[in-house]
Amino acid sequence: MTTAQKIKDIEEEMSKTQRNKNTEYHLGQLKAKLAKLRRELITPSGGGGGGPGIGFDVARTGIASVGFVGFPSVGKSTLMSKLTGTHSEAASYEFTTLTTVPGTLTHNGARIQVLDLPGIIEGAKDGKGRGRQVIAVARTCNLIFIVLDVLKPLKDLAILTNELEGFGIRLNKKPPAITIAITNTVPLTKIDAQEIKAVLSEYKMSNAAVSIHQPDATIEDFIDVVEGNRVYVPAIFVLNKIDAISIEEIDLLYKIPDSVPISSQLWLNIDELLEVMWEKLNLVRVYTKPRGQQPDYSSPVVLRRGRCTVEDFCNAIHKEIVKQFRTAMVWGTSAKHSRGQKVGLEHVLEDEDIICIFKK
Numbered sequence: 001m002t003t004a005q006k007i008k009d010i011e012e013e014m015s016k017t018q019r020n021k022n023t024e025y026h027l028g029q030l031k032a033k034l035a036k037l038r039r040e041l042i043t044p045s046g047g048g049g050g051g052p053g054i055g056f057d058v059a060r061t062g063i064a065s066v067g068f069v070g071f072p073s074v075g076k077s078t079l080m081s082k083l084t085g086t087h088s089e090a091a092s093y094e095f096t097t098l099t100t101v102p103g104t105l106t107h108n109g110a111r112i113q114v115l116d117l118p119g120i121i122e123g124a125k126d127g128k129g130r131g132r133q134v135i136a137v138a139r140t141c142n143l144i145f146i147v148l149d150v151l152k153p154l155k156d157l158a159i160l161t162n163e164l165e166g167f168g169i170r171l172n173k174k175p176p177a178i179t180i181a182i183t184n185t186v187p188l189t190k191i192d193a194q195e196i197k198a199v200l201s202e203y204k205m206s207n208a209a210v211s212i213h214q215p216d217a218t219i220e221d222f223i224d225v226v227e228g229n230r231v232y233v234p235a236i237f238v239l240n241k242i243d244a245i246s247i248e249e250i251d252l253l254y255k256i257p258d259s260v261p262i263s264s265q266l267w268l269n270i271d272e273l274l275e276v277m278w279e280k281l282n283l284v285r286v287y288t289k290p291r292g293q294q295p296d297y298s299s300p301v302v303l304r305r306g307r308c309t310v311e312d313f314c315n316a317i318h319k320e321i322v323k324q325f326r327t328a329m330v331w332g333t334s335a336k337h338s339r340g341q342k343v344g345l346e347h348v349l350e351d352e353d354i355i356c357i358f359k360k
């Protein structure tokens with residue numbers, strides 16, 4: 001039996017099983033089995049791994065990357081060509097794009113790589129078409145544009161989200177606040193949730209201390225933590241081709257969370273798309289101020305959130321700078337005083353801070 005078939009069987013059994021106190025343990029087991037099978041799909045045991053294949057893995061440039069995921073002919077390539085100036089073939093027939101096509105755009109001084117991808121279809125995560133290669137590229141991006149055609153049913157949005165979920169990608173979600181520490185000394189006296197026990201037994205963890213710090217955590221969140229190979233990626237639902245619908249219909253579209261309606265063909269509402277893209281990328285711009293001079297606002301050093309200490313700033317300019325570093329003055333949100341703060345290499349910078357480095 002193939003992995004895809006095994007998954008289907010379990011999904012069928014789950015849909016037939018009514019949820020109650022007596023079936024909780026069994027359902028927990030099934031969900032864990034399902035997660036393990038999905039992992040097999042992401043990383044096939046026969047070697048080769050689940051990474052992007054030939055024509056999909058492209059050289060990475062820029063400070064962050066945005067991947068385009070969507071059904072065929074929703075307008076991904078039209079958008080990508082216009083945003084970056086790099087030509088990616090667009091046409092009225094499906095599967096025009098067959099590989100990853102990279103381009104770059106510069107926004108607020110940051111160079112961002114844009115990856116146009118082939119269209120995917122339902123069942124992509126289970127091996128249909130080139131879906132798995134496409135989703136494997138999307139997994140490595142800092143932001144995903146889920147591109148949708150407003151003339152097609154909006155249930156496509158749920159289908160695409162589900163395809164990515166099945167590949168371990170969590171859209172617009174924070175990692176669950178759950179920790180698992182395996183121990184041989186602490187007996188499991190307080191845990192009585194049948195589902196948690198079932199999952200742990202499925203993973204052959206007989207002595208585990210589970211701490212859940214999140215009241216609304218679900219058993220799916222718990223499995224995500226046990227599996228540990230999830231990626232949490234921000235996403236924008238790009239609702240394309242609004243030139244083909246009425247104003248009233250556009251107003252309804254605005255109710256979809258994290259969505260931006262646009263027309264890539266008529267170039268409508270692209271400013272909003274770029275603004276939301278910028279917010280979601282969560283980048284940190286740092287302006288350099290040479291001693292005794294005004295800050296240079298024209299070309300910020302752009303860093304990624306979580307990797308934006310003064311040391312990261314130095315390394316982004318030149319590897320040698322850290323060796324000569326004595327101290328730095330910082331002005332802006334991260335500084336304690338409005339007149340600036342003297343800081344060391346470990347200081348964490350904020351967006352639009354100004355920095356002056358003093359060397360030894």
Ligand SMILES: Nc1nc2c(ncn2[C@@H]2O[C@H](COP(=O)(O)OP(=O)(O)OP(=O)(O)O)[C@@H](O)[C@H]2O)c(=O)[nH]1
Nearest residue numbers: 072073074075076077078091095096097119264265
């Ligand atoms: N009306 C309208 N048509 C558009 C818009 N954007 C793209 N199209 C048309 O939609 C068709 C498909 O466009 P593509 O850019 O090739 O779509 P794609 O998503 O890259 O398609 P695949 O690579 O085949 O998956 C083309 O005929 C485009 O001219 C838009 O904003 N409005």
Ligand SMILES: [K+]
Nearest residue numbers: 073091093096
């Ligand atoms: K097309």
Ligand SMILES: [Mg+2]
Nearest residue numbers: 076077096097
């Ligand atoms: Mg295309």
